[in-house]
Amino acid sequence: MTMATDSSTPNSDFQFPPLYNFPPFFTLQPVLATRKSQLQSWSSLIQSYCRHHRLWTLTLVDALETPLFNNTKLSRRLSLRDARAIIDWMTTPEGDSRAEWIPTTGKKPSRSDEYSEAGKCWIYWKRPEEWASALEEWVDRTGQKGTVLTLYEITEGDATRREEFWGMDSTLLAKSLAVCVKRGKAQVFGAEGSEGVKFF
Amino acid sequence: MFLNPLDLTTALRPSLLPDETLLFVQDAVGLYEGKLKIPKYQNGQAYLTSHRVCYVDQTEPRSCSVAINLKEVERPEFYAGFLKSSPKITLYPKASKQLSIATNPSPTAQGTLASATDGHVAPATISPVNATWVCPICSFSNPVPSNFDPTAANARTPLPPCLACGIKPPLAHVIKAAIAAIRQAQSSDGTPQYTAGAPASSTPGTVPCPRCTFQNHPSLSACEICGAPLPAAADKRLEAAKAITRAESPGPFSQTSPLGHEITESIKLSFRCGGEKIFYERLKNALVQRKWLLQSAPPIPKPLPASDHVNMSAGLSAATIQASGASGLSKAIGIAGLERRHLEQTKNNEAVIGTAFSDLEALMTSAKEVIALAEQFANQANIGNNGNHNREAANAASALSLITTKDMLGTGSGASDLYISELSRNLAEYLTDDTRGILRNEGGIMTLVDLWAVFNRARGGVELVSPSDFEKAARRWDELRLPVRLRRFRSGLLVVQGRDRTDEKTVASVLAWLRELHSENQGQGQDREVSWDQRTWGRGVTVQEVAERFGWSVGVAQEELEMCEEKGAVCREVGLQGLRWWENWIVKDPVVHSG
Known part of the structure; x- marks a missing residue:
């Protein structure tokens, strides 16, 4: 935070x-x-x-x-x-x-x-819905559909260092992913603290 | 001319002549000329003054207002009204000179008839006189009554019986005879020389009878043979009248402008909302008092002889009397002269006051002088005290002539309403009066409460206006289209200002000033560092600065600034240095680049 x-x-x-x-x-x-x-x-x-x-x-x-x-x-x-x-x-x-x-x-x-x-x-200089779209766009752009990503990977990983959502607050990330799930574009699984997400 | 044009004040009331006083006002009055309504003069206010009766139209006050001088009024007549017909007061003009005598004789019937002819008044005037009807029973030639009008006659028109046999003729018979006579008169009118030329062409000095053609002596009024009335006698007078009247009034009822033509009959005021009784009472009084005579009359005995008299009775030395008797301005030189004049003046005043208060009658006649004296004393007292601070109070006497009191107005249903509207006009006049300059002194704007105080003071302590009436009157300025307006600030403060001073103008002037500050000398505020770019933003101003700049009171300035803020022209800044007002850049430049 x-x-x-x-x-x-x-x-x-x-x-x-x-x-x-x-x-x-x-x-x-x-x-x-x-x-x-x-x-x-x-x-x-x-x-x-x-x-x-x-x-x-x-x-x-x-x-x-x-x-x-x-x-x-x-x-x-x-x-x-x-x-x-x-x-x-x-x-x-x-x-x-x-x-x-x-x-x-x-x-x-x-x-x-x-x-x-x-x-x-x-x-919210970007609202959760907007973040959701940004994440989807990034996944789409980098061809990671179907792969499982950890939340840490998204916010702190080297691959996303240039993205706007790098360093994002985990709660906000969870909120944004929830929007993706609602849209049917992703699925979140795993236990508390070590969740993963899969976009499709 | 009976109806005169009327000058109006800024508040659309009649402007009064010197010495003229307002006696009564009534609204919803219409004007009639004779029996006919005058178009456009049907709803207005009637003002009765000591000199005139004025009519000011409600909708077109500038173009449709007239005055009747009371000195030209022969007599008023009162008609109480009946069922749907409103009460009326008829004013008969004085028969002035030969002109009105000539046109007066039979006022009723000719109007309608004459309008049918080619503009000649005379033939129509004589024709009914000439007409005869032949009795169907005894065949006697009876004259048609002079007031008989074939167009207006009906079954109830009284007809005189035959002079010979005493039997009443049938109506149709008489009408036929009258119309035939008119036609005859018109055709004879086609040969214009008929009447005028006949004496010249035939035996000079004789008049041919229109019926039997007998040459009668010119001094006869009826034919020697058949008894028919001769036209000549009446004609001669009419001829003279025609020559005058035709020049200025081609048609007797050309109803274009009542000011333009001679009023031959009477003017009626129709009172549609009551008030007629008081109006009539006061009108009669005014006609009896004849105040207009005072204007031209020599002034009431001047104090000079009186002062001599007083001097004598006071037992002063003969030398003083001689001096004052022979006193010319040339003699009064130096301080001694001034002192002597002052002394005389004092004596005069004593005499005036002494005689004025000896009895009520005298007081009334010398009222004018006493008022002048009182005013003078008041002025002197003021000079001694506080200069022109009490100027409004000193103007009491002149304000008195303006005032509308409840007493002047009727007791009808609309009376209180009329009182308010008159008061409203009165106030507007008071405010816009240039000699007083009430509004100007206050920077063009003043609170209603202040105005109320000043106004009541100017009324000199009589007929004070109650605050509620005052407010109501002020609220009617808009409705009456007067040149001042009442404004309510957001805080509820009521102020009075000229109609030309709109919010937009105020905003513009404030903004213009704020813009000036952009280029204001930067070094001006050495005491405080200007941390922003003054070239761009200007400077914040305090309420005090604004009040000082525009000559407003601080309260008014505050309200005006809030009004500007309301309009989005300025914005406020609350800081350590108190409340400051800035030009509103927040709205004008709302786009902050993102990123």
């Missing part, structure tokens, strides 16, 4: 969008039309930032200190409340379901739980 605080691989500097340098961008606008536009801008900023840094999840409290939400040059930062509102919006269908709160405990979280707990969320 890659923590948001890691931001360990600054292979090249992330190019922030122009709006990132606009001070009011860090205040959530109350007027509906403006707010919607602002949320969209934030959403795409977060997605591209996470894609750049290969982040699969964000922990809000920690992420607030990262350049994503904290523009040190302007000395403007997004407040925790506003950041939550943005992620909330990203989880809705209107926000294209680009995020999902991760429940801390096994039970279904109520809304208040989400706020009180760690506030950790998936950032």
